Amino acid sequence: MLGSIDAELKLVVAGNHDVSLDEAFCAELRKSALSRSTHEDSYAAVASQAARTMWLGKRARDVGVTYLEEGMHQFKLRSGAKFTVYASPYTSFFCDWAFPYAAHEDRFNPSSASLSDADNIAHNPIPDRSDNVIDIMVTHGPPFDRLDRTDTGDSVGCPHLLRATMRARPRLHCFGHIHEGWGAERVRWAADADEVSHVAQSTQEWKTGGYERGIESAERISVNREKMLTERAVFVDLSKRSGVALEAGGETLMVNAAIMDVQYSPTNAAWVVSLDSPVS
Structure with a gap:
């Protein structure tokens, strides 16, 4: 296929199944x-x-x-466009599936940026934006409070991954895992996001508002359902030609691209995203 x-x-990344x-x-x-x-x-x-x-x-x-193993990957297309991808198949332990880690374990940050009560197990931590620019992040699971709500209304994304995403601020963060979270949003990071993503606090403090000062705004991408059914996809253009280009380093497009709905029926549309890439 x-x-x-x-x-x-x-590019392919594995997941818990x-x-x-x-x-x-x-x-x-x-x-x-x-x-x-x-x-x-x-x-x-x-x-x-x-x-x-x-x-x-x-x-x-x-x-x-x-096939993307966990870690950093660099690609160059025939057009000369180049980009860096960070990938990880791991998700917080759920029902004894593959690629697990415990909720108190931080798989994505260096120990210096971990939450105070987290056990750091990062073999391939996501670098800060200032150290190594990541254009795209592809993870199986979502970050906390970003398109991660179940049908019961609970946010079940990873708080450690949100902290890492705030540090790296990629152009695009694509994930799935929580089928009900299908959708996309444009996140603008606050001016002091770097400070917020390194401040010492517990996981509970981070989840109950500690992260919020690092996010200036989050705008959900509207979906025209009729057009989506006709075109069999949702198209999002945030390149310069659109007039509403994504600000590299200042904004991230979050996409929950889960094709399966909550009944495990493959009915959710694909997302087709247009972004500008550096040229070598």
């Missing part, structure tokens, strides 16, 4: 499944290796698919 899409570059791509998780499953036969354990190991071979192998490369 991805191979049939007319695009020069197709992609169990076979999380080798550590599969290994733990095999250890804990004492009732499984040796044959079943062997099959699980083979399936895990086969999944990674498919996404990282020649077949994927030949159709322009790049």
Whole structure:
């Protein structure tokens, strides 16, 4: 399916349902499944290796698919446009799925920027904007209070990821995981966002208002449902040609691109976003 899409570059990140791509998780499953036969354990190991071979192998490369491991990635297109992507498949522990971390664990910030009560486990922390400009962030899960509300109204995104996003301030942060959160919003960061994203406070203090001073405004992108059904997508143009270009470093377009709705039916439209990129 991805191979049939007319695009020069197709980037893929795993998520909590992609169990076979999380080798550590599969290994733990095999250890804990004492009732499984040796044959079943062997099959699980083979399936895990086969999944990674498919996404990282020649077949994927030949159709322009790049599987993103957690960390930083740089790309250059034939047009000369270049951009940097930070990717992570990890989400806060939920129902024993793949790529998990505990709610009190910070996977995205250096220890110097972690919340005071967080256990820092970051192997590939997101750098500050001043250190290494990130154009695009692709994570499976959402940051806290950004398109992360469940059908019960709870915000279940990651507070540590929000802190990291505020530090990095990419042009685009794309995620999914919370199906009900489908949508997009244009976030303008406050002038003192750097200070806010480094101030010492607990996770509870951060979630109950500590982060708010770092966000000047958040404007939800309106969706024309009739047009969306006709075009089978939602188009957002924030390039210079639109007259409402995104301010690099000052704004981030947040997109919850979950195709599945809350009933696990693939009915949500895709988002097609136009942004300016630096040219080498």
